[in-house]
Amino acid sequence: MRVSSPNKHHKTMRIRSLEDYTAAYRKSVDEPERFWADIADTFIWNQKWDKVLDWNFEDYYAKWFIGAKTNITTNCLDRHLLSQPEKTAIIWEPNDPNEPEIRLSYRQLYEKVCAFSNVLKKHGVKKGDRVVLYMPMVPELAIGVLACARIGAIHSVVFAGFSASALSDRINDAQATVVLSSDGNFRGTKDIAVKAIVDEALQSCPSIQKQIVLKRTGAKVEMQQGRDFWWHQELENLTQTDCEAEIMDSEDPLFILYTSGSTGKPKGVVHHIGGYMVYTKYSFENVFQYNEGDIYWCTADIGWITGHSYIVYGPLLAGATTVMFEGVPTFPDAGRFWQVVEKYKISLFYTAPTAIRALQAQGDAWVKKHDLSSLRVLGSVGEPINEEAWQWYYQNVGKNNCPIVDTWWQTETGGIMISPLAGITPTKPTYATLPLPGVQPVLLDGEGKELKGNGVEGNLCIKFPWPSMIRTTYGDHERCQQTYFGMYKGYYFTGDGCRRDPDGYYRILGRVDDVINVSGHRMGTAEVEDAINQHPAVVESAVVGYPHEIKGQGIYAFVICDGEAVAQSSIEQLRKEILQTVTQHIGAIAKPDKIQIVTGLPKTRSGKIMRRILRKIAEGDTSNLGDTTTLLDPAVVDEIKEGAKEFHTA
Ligand code: WTA
Numbered sequence: 001m002r003v004s005s006p007n008k009h010h011k012t013m014r015i016r017s018l019e020d021y022t023a024a025y026r027k028s029v030d031e032p033e034r035f036w037a038d039i040a041d042t043f044i045w046n047q048k049w050d051k052v053l054d055w056n057f058e059d060y061y062a063k064w065f066i067g068a069k070t071n072i073t074t075n076c077l078d079r080h081l082l083s084q085p086e087k088t089a090i091i092w093e094p095n096d097p098n099e100p101e102i103r104l105s106y107r108q109l110y111e112k113v114c115a116f117s118n119v120l121k122k123h124g125v126k127k128g129d130r131v132v133l134y135m136p137m138v139p140e141l142a143i144g145v146l147a148c149a150r151i152g153a154i155h156s157v158v159f160a161g162f163s164a165s166a167l168s169d170r171i172n173d174a175q176a177t178v179v180l181s182s183d184g185n186f187r188g189t190k191d192i193a194v195k196a197i198v199d200e201a202l203q204s205c206p207s208i209q210k211q212i213v214l215k216r217t218g219a220k221v222e223m224q225q226g227r228d229f230w231w232h233q234e235l236e237n238l239t240q241t242d243c244e245a246e247i248m249d250s251e252d253p254l255f256i257l258y259t260s261g262s263t264g265k266p267k268g269v270v271h272h273i274g275g276y277m278v279y280t281k282y283s284f285e286n287v288f289q290y291n292e293g294d295i296y297w298c299t300a301d302i303g304w305i306t307g308h309s310y311i312v313y314g315p316l317l318a319g320a321t322t323v324m325f326e327g328v329p330t331f332p333d334a335g336r337f338w339q340v341v342e343k344y345k346i347s348l349f350y351t352a353p354t355a356i357r358a359l360q361a362q363g364d365a366w367v368k369k370h371d372l373s374s375l376r377v378l379g380s381v382g383e384p385i386n387e388e389a390w391q392w393y394y395q396n397v398g399k400n401n402c403p404i405v406d407t408w409w410q411t412e413t414g415g416i417m418i419s420p421l422a423g424i425t426p427t428k429p430t431y432a433t434l435p436l437p438g439v440q441p442v443l444l445d446g447e448g449k450e451l452k453g454n455g456v457e458g459n460l461c462i463k464f465p466w467p468s469m470i471r472t473t474y475g476d477h478e479r480c481q482q483t484y485f486g487m488y489k490g491y492y493f494t495g496d497g498c499r500r501d502p503d504g505y506y507r508i509l510g511r512v513d514d515v516i517n518v519s520g521h522r523m524g525t526a527e528v529e530d531a532i533n534q535h536p537a538v539v540e541s542a543v544v545g546y547p548h549e550i551k552g553q554g555i556y557a558f559v560i561c562d563g564e565a566v567a568q569s570s571i572e573q574l575r576k577e578i579l580q581t582v583t584q585h586i587g588a589i590a591k592p593d594k595i596q597i598v599t600g601l602p603k604t605r606s607g608k609i610m611r612r613i614l615r616k617i618a619e620g621d622t623s624n625l626g627d628t629t630t631l632l633d634p635a636v637v638d639e640i641k642e643g644a645k646e647f648h649t650a
Contacts, residue, residue, distance in 0.1 A: 013038060013039045013042060013282070014285060014286065015286045015421055015424065015437075016424070017424060018424055018425070020424075021421060021424060021425065021434075021437070024437040025434075025435070025437045027437070028437035028438040029440065029464075032052075032053065032438065032464065033052035033053055034052075035437065035438065036052055036053070036064070036278065036438065036467060037049075037052050039278055039282055040052075040065055040068075040274070040278050043070065043075050043277065043278065043281075043317075044070065044074050044075050044078075044079055045068050045069060045070045046069040046070055046071075046247050047067070047068060047069040047070075048067075048068055049065040049066055049067050049068035049250065049274075050066055050067035050068075051066045051067065052064065052065060052066070053066075053465065054066055055465045057463075057465075057485055057489075057490050057491065057492065058485070058489060058490060059481070060477075060480065060481045060484070060485045061471075062465040062469055062471070063251050064250060064251070064272075064274055064275035064278075064465075064467045065250040065251075065274040065275065065278070065467075066250065066251065067249075067250070068249070068250040068274055069247050069248065069249060069250070070247075070248060070250065070273065070274065070277070071149070071150065071152075071245035071246060071247060071248050071273075072149050072248075072254060072273055072276075072277045072313065072317075073113060073146050073149050073150040073245055074245045075277060075281075075317055076146065076313065076316040076317055077106065077109060077110040077113060077146070077316070078110065078245070079319075080106040080319045081106060081107060081110055083319070084106060084319060085105060085106055085107040086105050086106075086107065087105060087106055087319070087321065088103045088104070088105055088106075088321045089104055089105060089106045089108075089109045089316060089321065089322070090102075090103070090104045090109060090139055090142060090321075090322055090323075090324055091103050091295070091321060091322075091323045091324070091344055092104075092138065092139045092323075092324045092325075092326070093323060093324070093325045093326065093327070093340055093343075093344075094186070094326050094327070095186040095187065095188070095326040095327035095328075095331065096186065096327075096332075097332065097336070097339070102139055104139060106319070109142075109143070109146075109316075111241065112139075112143050113143055113146040113147050113150055113243075114147075114150070114241060114242050114243040115235055115238060115241050115243075116140075116143050116144065116147040116235070117147040117150045117151050117243040118238055118240050118241065118243050119147075119212065119231075119234040119235060119238065120147055120148065120151055120153065120178065121151060121243075122234070122238075123178060123209075123210045123212070123229070123234075124177070124178075124209065124210070125148075125151060125153050125177065125178055126151075126152075126153070127151065127152030127153065127246055127248075128152065128153070128154065128252075128253075129153045129154070129176075129177050129178070130153070130154045130155075130156055130174040130175060130176040130177065130256065131144075131148050131153050131154070131155050131156070131176060131177070131178045131179070131180065132155075132156050132157075132158055132167075132170065132171050132174060132176040132178075132179045132180070133145065133155060133156070133157045133158070133179075133180045133181075134157075134158045134160055134162075134167055134179060134180070134181050134194065134197075134198055135157075135160060135180060135181060135182050135185075135194070135214065136160060136182055136184075136185035136186065136187075136194065136216055136326060137301055137302060137324055137325060137326045138182070138214065138216060138324075138326060139324065140180075140182075140214050140231065141157070141302050141324075142302065142311070142312050142324065144180045145157065145255075145302065145308075145312055146312070146316075148255075149254060149255075149273075150243060150245050150246065151243070151246050152246035152248050152252065154174075154253050154254070154255055154256060155254075155255045155256075156170065156174050156176065156255060156256040156257065156258070156268070157255075157257065157302055157303050157307075157308070158170050158171075158258065158303060159301055159303025159304060159587075160185055160192070160194060160301075160303060161303075161587045161588065161589050162586065162587040162589075163197070163583060163584055163585060163586060163587045164197045164198075164200035164201040165201070165584060165585050165586075166266075166585065166586050166587055167197065167198065167201040168201035168202070168203075168204045168205050169265075169266065170258050170266065170268075171201065171202075171205045171207065171208060172204070172205055172207065173258070173266075173268055173474060173475065174256055174268060174474060175207045176205075176207060176208060177207055177208060177209050177210070178208065178209065178210045178211070178212065179198060179202070179205075179208055179210075179211050179212075180211075180212050180214070180231075181194055181195055181198040181211055181212070181213050181214070182194045182195065182213060182214040182215070182216040182217075183195050183213060183214070183215055183216055183217055183218065183219045183220075183221045184216055184217030184218075184219040185216065185217070186216070186217055186326065186327070187326075187327065187328055188327060188328045188330065188331035189331065191217050191219065193219060194216075195213055195219070195221040195222075196221070198211060199222065199224075202227075208227075209227070210227060210228075210229065211224075211227055211228045211229070212228075212229050212230075212231050212234060213228055213229065213230055213231060214231040214232075215230060215231065215232060248273050249273070249274075250272070250273055250274025250275070251272050251273070251274065251471075252272060252273050253270050253271070253272055253273075253471070254271050254272060254273045254276055254277075255270075255271055255308065256268040256269065256270050256474045257269050257271070257304075257305055257308065257411055259305075259411040259412075259522055260515055260522045260523050260524035260527055261483060261513075261515065261524055262483075262513050262514045262515065262524060262525075262526060263524065263526050264524065264526040264527050264529070264530040265527075266524075266527070267473040267474075267476075267479060267480075267483070268473055268474030268475065269305075269411050269412050269470050269473060269474075270470065270471050270472045270473065270474050271414050271468065271470065271471065272471045274467070275414075275466075275467030275468050275469070276309075276313070276414050276415075276467070276468045277313070277317060278467045278468075279414060279415045279438075279466060279467040279468035280309045280310070280313045280314040280317060280414065280415050280468060281313075281314055281317035281318050282415075283309075283314065283415040283416045283436055284309075284310060284314030284315060284317070284318055284320075285314075285318050286421055286436070287379075287405050287407060287416050287419050287420075287421055287422065287436070288348045288350075288377050288379065288405065288422055289377060289421065289422040289423055289424070290315075290318055290320055290348065293347075294320060294321070294347045294348050294376070295321050295323065295344050295345055295346050295347050295348070295374070296315055296320050296321065296322050296323065296346070296347070296348040296350075297322075297323035297325070297340070297341070297344070297346045297348070297349050297350065298310045298311045298315075298322070298323075298350040298351075298379075299325060299329070299337065299349075299350065299351040299352070299355065300350070300351075300352070300381070300382075302324075304411075304521070305409075305410070305411040305414070306350075306381055306382065309414060309415050309416075309468075310350060310416075311324060314415070323340070323344060323346065325340065329355050329358065329359060330358070330359075330362075333366070334359055334362035334363075334366045335366035335367075335369055335370060337351070337355070337359065338366060338367050338369065338370035338372060338397075339370055341370065341372055341374065341375060342370040342371045342372065342374075345374035346374055346375060347374050347375060347376045347377070348376065348377045348379070349375055349377070349378055349379065349397075350378075350379035350380075350381065350407075351379070351380065351381075352380065352381055352382040352383065352519070352520040353380055353382065353383050353384070353385040353386070353389050353520065353552060354382070354383065354519040354520050354550060354551055354552055356380070356385070356389045356392065356393050356397075357386075357389050357549065357550045357552075358550050360388075360389060360392045360396075361549075361550065364396055367396045367397060372397060372399065373399075375397065375398060375399075375401075375402050376402055376422075377402055377403055377405060377422040377423070378393055378394070378397060378398050378402045378403070378404045378405070379404070379405045379406075379407055380393070380404060380405070380406045380407065381407045381409070381416075381520070382517070382520025382521075383510075383517045383519075383520045383552045383553075384430065384507075384508050384509065384510055384552070385406055385429075385430060386430065387429050387430050390404060390406075390429040390430055391429060394429075403420065403422045403423045403427055404420075404427055405419050405420050405421070405422050405427075406419060406420065406427070406430070406431065406432045406433070407419040407432065408432035408496075408506070408508050410494060410495075411470075411522075412469070412470040412484065413462075413466070413468065413469060413470070413494075414467075414468025414469060414470070415466075415468045416436060417435060417436060417439045417441070417462070417466070418432040418433065418434065418435050418436070418439065418441060418506050418508075419432055419433065419434075419436065420432075420433045420434070421436075428503075428505055430507055431501070431505045431506065431507045432506050432507065432508055433505050433506065434504070434505065434506065435506070438464075438466045438467070439462065439466055440462060440463050440464040441460060441461070441462055441463075441498075441506065442460075442461050442462070442463050442491065443456055443457065443458035443459065443460060443461070443498055443499075443500055444458050444459045444461050444488055444491065445458050445459075446459075448487075448488045448489070448491075451500075454500050454501065454502045454503065454504050455500070455501060455502045456499070456500050457497070457498070457499040457500075457509070458497070458498065459488075459493065459494075459496075459497060459498070459512055460493075460494045460496045460497065460498035460506075460508070461488055461491035461492060461493050461494065462491065462492040462494065463490070463491050463492075465492075469492065470484065495511055495512060495513045495515060496508050496509070496510065496511055496512065497509040497510060497511070497512045510553075514526060514611070516543075516544070516545030516553045516555065517545070517552055517553050518545075518548075518551050518552065518553055518554065518555060518589065518590075519550075519551045519552065519589070520552065521589055523555065523589075523590055525542075525543040525544065525545075525611075527586060527590070528543045528555060528557070528582065528586070528590050528592065529541045529542065529543050529557075530585070531581060531582045531584075531585035531586050531590065532557055532559060532578055532581065532582060532592075534581050534584075534585055535577060535578050535581040536565075537561045537562045537565030537566075537569075537574060537577075538559055538560070538561055538562075538578065539560040539561060539562055540559075540560045540601065541557055541558065541559045541560065542557070542558045542601050542609050542611065542614055543555060543556065543557045543558075543592065544556050544558075544611055544614045544615045544618050545615070545618075546594075546615070546618035546619050546620075547619060548593065551593075554593035554594070555590070555591070555592040555593050555594075556592065556593065556594045556596070556614075556618035556647075557578070557592040557594065557595045557596070558596050558598050558601060558614055558640065559578065559595055559596065559597055559598065560597075560598055560599065560600065560601065561574060561597055566597065571597055574595075574597065575595045575597075578592070578595055579591050579592070579595075594618075594647050596640070596643050596644060596646075596647065597643075598636075598639065598640050598643060599636070599639065600633060600636040600639070601614075601636065601640075602614065602628070602631050602633075602636055602637050602640070603631065603632050603633075604630050604631065604632065605630065605631075605632050607632075610628075610631065612626065613625050613626070613628065613637060614640075617640055617641055617644050618644070620644070620647075620648040622641050622644075625637065
């Protein structure tokens with residue numbers, strides 16, 4: 001095997017000043033292929049690329065490091081075995097602070113990944129097969145992900161808060177053959193029956209042949225002979241513990257991650273190995289200004305893209321120490337985050353605005369109780385951060401001393417796209433500030449015309465490929481093309497509205513499509529409507545987002561029910577049942593905050609629901625609903641307005 005070692009003579013690609021940033025940015029635009037080749041040169045490849053980039057946005061495709069061969073785990077693990085085998089790779093903090101933490105050195109992580117790779121192989125998993133992971137935030141989740149990558153299998157992590165029905169939809173879409181699960185999941189005071197949920201899902205997943213179950217809580221579970229296997233027993237039975245990394249093409253898929261869009265069906269966003277690898281490490285090091293010795297903690301769940309790119313891959317590629325947290329911010333009390341920061345002397349801390357607001361609401365005393373002097377950089381991700389939360393984070397957590405990196409990006413972008421570089425880019429509250437090198441954002445007006453200059457507002461698009469961009473939506477390339485490249489010819493459309501201020505700084509204004517952002521989690525309105533409509537008494541529903549103090553956006557559902565059903569059961573009973581239906585079809589994260597039973601919805605003569613009006617009503621702002629004359633039945637608006645009062649007087 002011919003392995004090219006990283007180019008040691010190459011000067012460091014790290015950005016250390018605003019001048020470095022400006023120079024890197026210019027080069028990334030003027031000579032993008034040379035720019036990314038220089039960075040890619042610092043990785044281990046079994047074979048170098050023939051061509052850096054080939055792309056076309058009209059008929060979408062983008063390929064990076066064409067012809068190159070590597071394995072991402074060689075770069076996450078083997079590489080560090082030589083230079084820093086005993087350095088801690090993962091610190092795992094359990095849900096219960098009285099349970100001991102786990103520290104895995106790079107050597108131990110390597111050994112565990114290799115061992116589990118052999119378990120997967122033994123169960124018939126081959127290169128290109130799909131493996132679904134539905135697990136708590138435990139080291140084995142990261143190990144499972146890396147083991148898939150090591151043998152060339154495609155991992156698809158499903159957030160363990162999704163319901164059995166949502167899980168089976170994803171397994172079936174991916175046609176996965178193996179699922180990794182656990183007996184239970186400790187979350188705060190709860191003990192969630194993971195295995196039972198998976199078992200229910202598997203009743204309608206004919207592609208699954210094996211389930212490998214981690215013992216975590218000790219809950220009693222039923223094991224199905226021939227299908228279900230205990231994780232620890234499989235490891236005990238191993239005869240071979242080392243596992244050579246499968247040599248993969250740069251453009252082989254690494255993972256599928258399902259996310260919400262404008263239609264009811266979740267889409268499987270596919271990322272490929274080479275570009276994702278190069279971009280996640282580059283963005284991790286530069287945005288957080290990672291230095292040797294930093295202890296880095298991202299509080300996300302690996303079930304979301306943030307966990308993929310900035311708990312697992314980015315930090316491990318950089319050889320960093322990454323903290324994984326099993327629990328929730330308020331257990332055993334609202335000081336938990338700060339207690340963990342103190343315990344491990346966290347220097348780089350990355351969380352979501354919803355968590356910041358929730359903890360802010362608990363009062364400053366929880367923060368003051370702990371020594372946070374180790375903190376150097378604070379990060380924010382997932383939704384626009386409001387000024388108040390930004391200031392509180394900056395003053396109380398960072399003690400006016402830590403730059404905040406407000407990182408804008410998406411599942412589809414794979415890595416951080418617009419963000420300050422910590423301590424380098426002057427920050428401005430609520431602004432994601434400037435694009436990373438290689439990222440070329442543009443704002444388009446309704447007609448698709450580029451808005452030039454500063455002080456403009458429009459739809460955020462990207463006009464040039466970057467290495468970690470989405471390659472396809474699993475099994476349906478046309479959907480990928482239509483969703484992201486169909487709206488504006490020649491551009492990747494993000495779905496976000498954005499302002500470029502007079503300084504050229506970017507501020508994300510939120511989604512302009514039918515996606516709402518609840519506690520930093522993307523939720524398609526159509527998905528929630530589909531779930532609500534499963535209730536037998538529901539005739540039709542329309543879901544919109546509205547501003548929510550803690551969650552960023554809340555879910556407001558307008559629901560038409562069968563007249564008879566309304567007469568027979570109380571409205572309260574109906575609401576309760578609808579919430580149960582949503583929990584059953586998607587998961588508790590999609591439960592509407594408000595359900596208003598209505599007799600009609602504001603529709604145009606062509607039958608389209610005018611969501612603009614519903615959004616206004618949901619916000620409690622009915623003073624100016626705009627033009628309602630095109631409505632089929634304008635009177636329905638007054639009725640809905642009247643009914644909404646119940647939610648706005650409280
Ligand atoms: C929103 C999460 C404002 C945005 C990484 C985007 C943000 C969607 C920010 C993607 C931010 C994410 N400021 N909005 N810093 N970060 N968003 O796929 O609407 O779960 O389109 O990826 O979250 O959500 P996703």
